[in-house]
Amino acid sequence: MSAIIETQAGTPLHVRQAKRKKQFYILLTAFFVAVQIIWVGIPIFMAVMWSLVDPANPWSFPDILPQSFSFEPWKFVFRYTNIVRALRTSYTVAPLAVLLSFVLSLPTAYVLGRKRVPGRKFFMLIVLLPIIMPGMVVALFLSRVFAGIGLSQTFFGLVLAHTLMGMPYMVRVLTTSFASIPQDVIDAAENLGAGTWVKIREIFLPMIRPGLLAGMIFAFVTSIEEFNLTFVIGTPTYETIPTILFSFMGYNFIRTNASVVALIMMAPNIVMLFIVERFLKSDYLAASLGKM
Amino acid sequence: MKKILAVFVVGLLTVGMLFAAGSREPQVQAPSLDLQSASWNEIVDAAKAEGQVIFYAWYFPDYFREAAEDFEAEYGIRVNLVIGDQTANFNKVIAEQNRAVGTVDAMVVGGQWVKTTLDLGLFYGPLQNIIPDAEHLAPALWEMQEGVLTNGYLTPLHRNQTGILYDPQRVSNPPQTFTELEAWIDANPRQFGFNDPSRGGSGQSFVHTVIHHVAGGLEQYVGDEEVDPAKVANWNLVWDWFNQRKDKLTFTVSNNDSIVRINDGEMAMTFGWDDNVQDMINRGNIFSRARMYIPEMGAAGGGDTMGILHNAPNPAAAALFIHHLTTVEQQRKKFEMVGAYPARIDIEMEGTLLSEEDRANNALAWFPAPYKDLMISDFVRNVLMQQ
Amino acid sequence: MRNKDASLINYLMLVPGVGFILLFIGSSIFLTFAQSFGLFSITGRSEFTLDNWVQVFLARESLDSIRFSLKMGVMSSVGTLLFAFPLALFFRKGGAGKGMLGSLVKIPLFIPALVAAFLIVNLLSFHGLVNTFLLRLNIIKEPMRMLNDRFGWGVIFIQIWKNLPFVLLIVMASIASIRDDTVDAARNLGAGYLSILFRIYIPLAMPGILVSMILMFIKAFGDFPIFSVAGPIYPSSVAVRMHVMATLYQEWDQAAVLGIIIIFTTFFVIWAYSRFAGLVQRED
Numbered sequence: 012m013s014a015i016i017e018t019q020a021g022t023p024l025h026v027r028q029a030k031r032k033k034q035f036y037i038l039l040t041a042f043f044v045a046v047q048i049i050w051v052g053i054p055i056f057m058a059v060m061w062s063l064v065d066p067a068n069p070w071s072f073p074d075i076l077p078q079s080f081s082f083e084p085w086k087f088v089f090r091y092t093n094i095v096r097a098l099r100t101s102y103t104v105a106p107l108a109v110l111l112s113f114v115l116s117l118p119t120a121y122v123l124g125r126k127r128v129p130g131r132k133f134f135m136l137i138v139l140l141p142i143i144m145p146g147m148v149v150a151l152f153l154s155r156v157f158a159g160i161g162l163s164q165t166f167f168g169l170v171l172a173h174t175l176m177g178m179p180y181m182v183r184v185l186t187t188s189f190a191s192i193p194q195d196v197i198d199a200a201e202n203l204g205a206g207t208w209v210k211i212r213e214i215f216l217p218m219i220r221p222g223l224l225a226g227m228i229f230a231f232v233t234s235i236e237e238f239n240l241t242f243v244i245g246t247p248t249y250e251t252i253p254t255i256l257f258s259f260m261g262y263n264f265i266r267t268n269a270s271v272v273a274l275i276m277m278a279p280n281i282v283m284l285f286i287v288e289r290f291l292k293s294d295y296l297a298a299s300l301g302k303m
Numbered sequence: 304m305k306k307i308l309a310v311f312v313v314g315l316l317t318v319g320m321l322f323a324a325g326s327r328e329p330q331v332q333a334p335s336l337d338l339q340s341a342s343w344n345e346i347v348d349a350a351k352a353e354g355q356v357i358f359y360a361w362y363f364p365d366y367f368r369e370a371a372e373d374f375e376a377e378y379g380i381r382v383n384l385v386i387g388d389q390t391a392n393f394n395k396v397i398a399e400q401n402r403a404v405g406t407v408d409a410m411v412v413g414g415q416w417v418k419t420t421l422d423l424g425l426f427y428g429p430l431q432n433i434i435p436d437a438e439h440l441a442p443a444l445w446e447m448q449e450g451v452l453t454n455g456y457l458t459p460l461h462r463n464q465t466g467i468l469y470d471p472q473r474v475s476n477p478p479q480t481f482t483e484l485e486a487w488i489d490a491n492p493r494q495f496g497f498n499d500p501s502r503g504g505s506g507q508s509f510v511h512t513v514i515h516h517v518a519g520g521l522e523q524y525v526g527d528e529e530v531d532p533a534k535v536a537n538w539n540l541v542w543d544w545f546n547q548r549k550d551k552l553t554f555t556v557s558n559n560d561s562i563v564r565i566n567d568g569e570m571a572m573t574f575g576w577d578d579n580v581q582d583m584i585n586r587g588n589i590f591s592r593a594r595m596y597i598p599e600m601g602a603a604g605g606g607d608t609m610g611i612l613h614n615a616p617n618p619a620a621a622a623l624f625i626h627h628l629t630t631v632e633q634q635r636k637k638f639e640m641v642g643a644y645p646a647r648i649d650i651e652m653e654g655t656l657l658s659e660e661d662r663a664n665n666a667l668a669w670f671p672a673p674y675k676d677l678m679i680s681d682f683v684r685n686v687l688m689q690q
Numbered sequence: 691m692r693n694k695d696a697s698l699i700n701y702l703m704l705v706p707g708v709g710f711i712l713l714f715i716g717s718s719i720f721l722t723f724a725q726s727f728g729l730f731s732i733t734g735r736s737e738f739t740l741d742n743w744v745q746v747f748l749a750r751e752s753l754d755s756i757r758f759s760l761k762m763g764v765m766s767s768v769g770t771l772l773f774a775f776p777l778a779l780f781f782r783k784g785g786a787g788k789g790m791l792g793s794l795v796k797i798p799l800f801i802p803a804l805v806a807a808f809l810i811v812n813l814l815s816f817h818g819l820v821n822t823f824l825l826r827l828n829i830i831k832e833p834m835r836m837l838n839d840r841f842g843w844g845v846i847f848i849q850i851w852k853n854l855p856f857v858l859l860i861v862m863a864s865i866a867s868i869r870d871d872t873v874d875a876a877r878n879l880g881a882g883y884l885s886i887l888f889r890i891y892i893p894l895a896m897p898g899i900l901v902s903m904i905l906m907f908i909k910a911f912g913d914f915p916i917f918s919v920a921g922p923i924y925p926s927s928v929a930v931r932m933h934v935m936a937t938l939y940q941e942w943d944q945a946a947v948l949g950i951i952i953i954f955t956t957f958f959v960i961w962a963y964s965r966f967a968g969l970v971q972r973e974d
Contacts, residue, residue, distance in 0.1 A: 036783060040791060043780065047794045050851070053819070054809035055797070061812075066587035072568030072817045084586070091364040092386065119707025122700045134708045136957060140715045142908050143956045145929055145949050147936065150394035151732070152718035158399070164406060175714055180905065182707050184860060187897045191867040221863035228799065228859065236802050238388075243395045247357045247383045247406060253802070257388035260804050262413070263362045263579060264559035265586045273805040280800035288793045390937065397732065419940055422733060499923050501934050554923045556838055569816030569835075676939055683751060687924035 055277075061270035084267040092255045094275060101251045102279065104166075105234040108173035112230045113223070115174065116181040121215070123182070124189025138182045141175050146239040154243035164248040172240045177230030184229070188222030189215070224287075235280065252276045336619055338433050346433070347378075349619035355381040356620035359396075359410040361389045362582065366640045373636075374627045380620050389413055396425055396612055405614040408621035412457050412608045414449035414504055418672055421451065426610035427618065431455030434626050439649045443668070444606045449504075450672040457608035458625050459646035461637065463578040464604030464666055465508035466597040466657055468562065470590075473571040479599040481516040487572075488551050494571040496553030496561055499687065500679045503558035507675065508603040509574040510541075510682055515601060515667065517541045524670040530677050538678075542685035554687070562589055574602065577656050581642030597661035604666045606646060719953065725946035732942045742943040746951070752935075752944075754925035756951060762842055762927065763911030763959065766849035767857075767903045773850060774857040775899070778865050779891065781858075796855040806852040807919035811837060814844065837920065844920035845927075849910050856909075857902040864898020865891065893970060900967040904960050911959070912952060928952055 064070045065081035088094055122128060123135060144153070154163070162168030192214065200214055216223075238253040246254060256276065259269040336349040350356075356374075360367050364386040371382035387395075393416050399405040400423060412420060420426060431437045431445055432455070444459040446452065469477050473494075478484040488495050498506035515521045517540050524534060545552070553570050555561045561573040562580060566589040575595065583589045597604075609628065611621045627633060634645040638652060645652065652659075669675060724730050728739040746752045777795070781788065798806060813819045814836045821833040837844060868891065876886050892899070917927035926934065928948060936945035 039780065040788060043777070044791050044794065047791060051794060051797045053813065054801075054806070054851075057809050057812050057819075058805070064587045066585060067591075069566070069584075069587040069590050071566040071590040075819075075822060087365065087586075091368045115706040115710055118703035122703045123707075126700050128700045128704070134704060136960065137708055137715075138711055139904070139908065139956075139960070140719065140953075141711060142905070143912065143953055144715065144718065145912060145932055145952050146914060147394065147929075147932060147945065148718055148722050148949050150391065151398050152721045153714060154395075154398045156714050156717055158402065175711065178707065178711055183901050183905065184863070187860070187864060187901050188867070190897055191864065193869075218867070221866045222860075225859040225863050228796070229856070232799055235800075238391070239394070242387060242391045243398050246385045246387065246395070247359075250385065254385070254387055254391075256802060256805070257391065258361060258364060258386040260808075261361055261388040261390070262558070263582050264557070264563070264588075264808075265582070266563075266588055266808065267586050269805065269808070273802065276802065277797075277800045281797055284796055284800070285793050288789055390933070393937070415937060419937060422940060501926075501938060502918075554838075556918065556921070556923065564816065567815050567817050569833075679938065683924065688750065688754075 058270045058274055061266050062274055064267045066267070084271045088255075088268055088271045088275070092258070092272075093250050094252070094255055094272065097250045097252045097255055098275065098279075100169075100245075100249050101235055101276075104169050104173055104251070105231050107170045108177055108234040109227050109230045111170060111174040112177045112181045113227065116178060116185055116226070120182050120185030121189050124186040125192075135183070135186070139179045142179045150239040150243050154240055157240070157244045163244045166249065169241060169245050169249055169251075172244060173234040173237055174230075176237050176240065177233040180229035180233065181226040184222045184226040185219060188219035192218045228284075232280070235276065338427075338618060338622060343433075343435055346619045346622055350380055350617070350623040351378060351620075353380070353617040353620045355383060356617050356624045357383040357385070357406065357408045358621075358624060359385050359387060359392045359407055361387055361392055361411065361413075363637070363641045363643070366637050366643075369640070370628060370633055370636070373633070374624060377627070378623065380623070382624065389416070393419065396420075397423060399614070400425060402614055404616050405612055406616065407612050408615040408617045409609055409611045409625055411460060412448070412610050414605050414607070417448045417451045417453060417457070417608075420610070421453065421456070425612060426456050427613045427615065428456030428610070429454060430458050430611065430622070430625070433622055434458055434629065436626070436629060436647075440629055440646045441606060441648055444608060444646060447668075448608055449605045450669040450675050453608070457610045458629065460607045460609050460628060461578065461634075461643040461646050462604065462606040463576050463644065464597065464657055464662065465505050465574055465576055465602045466595050466661070467572060467602070468565060468575040468580055468593060468595045469572040470565055470568075471592055471594050477572065477594075477596065477598075481512075481600040484598070484600065488548060491571065492551040493553050495551075495573065496555050496564060496570045497574045498555040498557050498561050500682050502556055503561075504605075505558045505561060505574045505576050505579075506555075507679065510678055511603050511669065511675075512601055512667070513544060514538065514541050514670075514678065517544050521667065521670050524674050527671050527673070530673045535674070535677060538681060539685075542681070545682075545686045546689060549686075559583075565593065566590060578641075578643045581656050585641060595656050597657055597665040599665055601665050601667040603669050604662075605669065722946045722949045725943050726950050728943055733940075742941075742947045745941075746944050746947045751925065752928075752931060752948065755928045755931035755948075756955065758842065758922075758925045759911050759913075759928040760955065760959070762845055762849070762913065762917075763907040765842075765846050766853070766910035767906040769846055770850045770853050770857045770906055771861070771899065771903060773854055774861050774902070777854075777858055778861040778895075779887075781862055782865050782868075795858060798852050799855040799859075801852065802915075803848075803852055803913070804915040804919065807848050807916045810848050810851060811844075811919055814847075838922050840922045840924075842922055845913070845916055848916050848920055849913070852916070853906055853909060857906055860902035860905070861895060861898050864895040868894045896967050896970055900963060903963050903967075907959055907963070908956055911956060 060077055062084050063080040063082070064077050064084065065079045066083050068079045070077040119138070123131060157163050157168055157172060162171060196214060197210065200210055205213065236253055238257060241251050242254055245251065252272065252275070256269065256272045259265045259272060336345060338346060341349070367384055367386060371384045374380065374382055392410055396405065396407055396410065399407070437445070440459040441462055444462065445455050448457060467477060478487045497509040500506040500510050518537050553564070555564060558576055558579055562575055562583050564570045565573055577595060580589070580593065580595055584591050584593060609625050611618055611625070615621050629646060631647060631650055634647045634650060637643050638645055642656065644655060721730060725732065726742055728735070728737050728742060730736050781792065816833050816835060824830045825833065873886060873890055876890055881889065912929050913927055914929040914933070917930055921927060929952070932945045932948040932952070935941045935948060
């Protein structure tokens with residue numbers, strides 16, 4: 012049967028099917044990319060446009076695009092705000108907070124994901140509290156705890172604060188990753204005589220990698236965006252980017268300058284994202300043992 | 304195992320509580336000087352000894368930065384300036400209210416927060432007898448801000464005023480009296496808008512003006528410290544006024560939203576704050592042809608003030624910086640840079656967004672704060688909730 | 691699968707995570723709880739009373755706010771999942787250019803919520819791009835007023851826009867751990883695509899789906915910035931209501947009540963989601 016088809020079409024059926032399937036996926040990818048460029052691109056394009064509005068020649072109805080462009084909003088932000096200092100603070104605190112939350116979360120996530128400890132459900136709720144707490148409670152009460160320990164106005168305090176706010180994501184995502192490691196893989200490794208360290212390095216770490224990447228991105232973004240707590244315990248000694256962003260987005264909503272700060276805030280993140288993705292070559296998904 | 308769990312949780316809670324409660328007494332520095340009894344020269348010397356001042360505001364980063372640079376050049380005292388967010392600024396000082404020495408010296412105080420800050424006793428004062436030139440600053444603002452008695456604790460920074468903002472290309476004959484406004488709204492449905500009064504002062508001002516005209520004048524409320532039920536009994540007429548026109552009015556979500564919608568061409572006329580509008584024009588966020596006036600029907604105004612925190616680390620420098628911001632030179636500079644109407648009453652201004660005649664004839668004073676609170680909650684309940 | 695294990699070492703391993711969080715958060719929650727009963731009030735008073743709770747439950751504004759935020763939380767989390775899950779399945783396979791797409795998709799993650807809200811509002815405004823486009827194509831005669839709609843579609847839309855990558859990342863990690871041989875085995879047994887979806891992908895990805903739904907609900911339920919730009923005129927979100935109670939009406943203790951309600955409502959929804967997830971998984 013297959014021989015007949017082979018002679019008819021010149022290529023085996025399954026090869027043609029695979030080829031068609033591949034073409035279908037390429038088309039689908041192209042479609043998604045096009046949709047994403049509109050979906051994400053247009054709002055960002057708007058931000059860029061707003062950041063280039065000439066104060067002397069405002070952008071108003073019925074203009075679809077600004078009539079003239081200028082770098083005034085950019086100059087304004089660099090001249091009158093502490094944006095450079097804030098950038099430096101934000102981008103030194105964030106990696107440290109990510110690292111610390113990873114280190115602190117790992118054992119907890121392991122136990123919550125793989126051990127049936129009494130009170131597990133309760134602990135799973137507790138770890139969510141930092142993000143459930145309303146911003147006002149964070150600003151008014153949580154900040155007092157930091158001040159009470161003497162962490163207010165210190166760099167370490169800032170790192171701890173950002174760690175705390177990012178932990179819920181890290182712990183819960185890692186817990187799910189740990190929980191989804193098949194027991195037979197671990198058993199097999201143990202049967203082969205793998206020690207704790209080998210298990211961690213050869214099984215746990217590779218298998219939680221997708222979750223870890225997600226958790227790290229979330230912790231990083233949380234740190235970059237954290238405002239309520241940072242403002243109370245950090246300023247005036249330390250200022251982070253959201254402080255400057257909010258100064259343009261609060262009572263006086265200055266869309267031009269706010270767009271500048273937002274773009275300054277986003278740019279390093281997006282560049283970093285592309286580097287990380289390139290570095291991991293999108294194989295981080297396939298790398299997990301689930302695809303073996 | 305339950306026991307371990309319980310001990311674990313309780314133990315950590317206790318430690319946390321201790322941290323929260325145990326206010327680490329920081330290096331309590333004896334107040335360098337009693338500002339109330341010291342001469343101004345002594346205050347200036349003490350300020351220089353303190354060497355720095357920490358000041359919080361949430362707008363005009365350009366003006367405050369330059370004012371700080373001027374101050375540093377003149378006195379050699381470093382200004383640590385934080386332009387944050389209004390709510391965040393107050394959250395910070397409230398969080399630090401029980402500390403012997405805080406981290407903020409002085410800050411700008413906006414209308415919405417006056418009552419809270421005075422209730423909590425956040426500020427040191429009075430300042431009226433300390434700041435030189437106090438008599439040249441708007442006396443009404445020394446006494447009362449947005450219907451709350453401030454008793455000289457808060458120093459006027461600039462005056463602001465609500466009024467009607469409109470697009471002259473679409474409104475040729477802007478209404479002056481209340482009847483004219485009613486007719487204009489009928490003729491131009493949804494072209495007039497104002498913001499939800501629970502989310503911004505300009506919307507409050509519009510409802511305030513409607514009460515003035517529909518409920519029999521604002522004079523009756525003057526001096527009351529509590530709401531007199533008899534005087535608000537006819538406010539249902541006010542809510543009826545809004546409900547009858549619901550389809551012809553546009554409700555916006557903030558002071559800024561109103562201005563943005565004028566720029567976007569959705570509305571032609573709105574209530575707004577003059578300093579807000581001027582700032583938006585300066586930054587290219589609304590077309591410069593926008594015009595603003597205080598109609599004959601009246602619109603409320605007020606101002607922003609500055610206060611020194613009761614636990615300020617550098618109180619003398621704070622007083623000196625506040626004085627610096629209220630000098631003729633700085634008040635003028637602020638007007639030129641950002642268009643904020645000065646708090647000083649001894650300087651003449653030209654090129655203001657609102658005309659001096661309008662200010663003299665049509666500006667209203669807010670009715671007392673308890674009425675304002677009731678106005679907002681009743682508006683939400685009787686107008687917004689009914690939609 | 692798991693060892694029933696309550697040994698001390700396990701609790702010790704919880705200390706850096708759970709302990710750290712509890713140490714900082716516990717007292718804040720306790721203070722909020724105390725204040726909701728009038729104790730250690732921010733205004734300096736301290737007197738036990740149930741009045742704040744009664745006031746909050748008597749005010750229709752507060753109840754409407756809670757209901758509205760619940761709706762936003764559930765609809766935003768489910769809505770985001772509906773977009774994210776098919777995308778995640780696609781990423782499991784995908785063709786050339788997947789890496790590029792993967793990076794593109796994640797960009798909104800790095801845009802602060804308030805900025806995202808104002809950018810989208812720009813597009814949806816009365817004379818924004820969407821209305822202009824539809825007018826030019828003669829699809830509509832008059833610009834539509836899409837902002838601050840009463841239902842909250844604007845808020846949901848922005849939540850989905852902003853948080854799609856968030857949910858996607860978690861679901862993707864979860865789907866990645868499904869083994870190809872499981873899927874192939876099912877296919878060899880003659881399972882159709884739908885049946886593979888409902889019998890294999892969804893149940894096996896359930897832990898990830900559940901976590902993403904929970905985290906997403908928390909974000910949308912407690913949302914302040916997106917609501918303040920794109921939310922309806924009435925009712926307000928519960929976080930905004932809390933803010934207004936404290937700063938506009940100086941009812942700090944009632945604000946604390948709302949804070950406690952936010953926390954417990956969230957717990958309740960997490961419990962409900964977990965139950966639901968449990969049902970789906972058991973079906974398998």
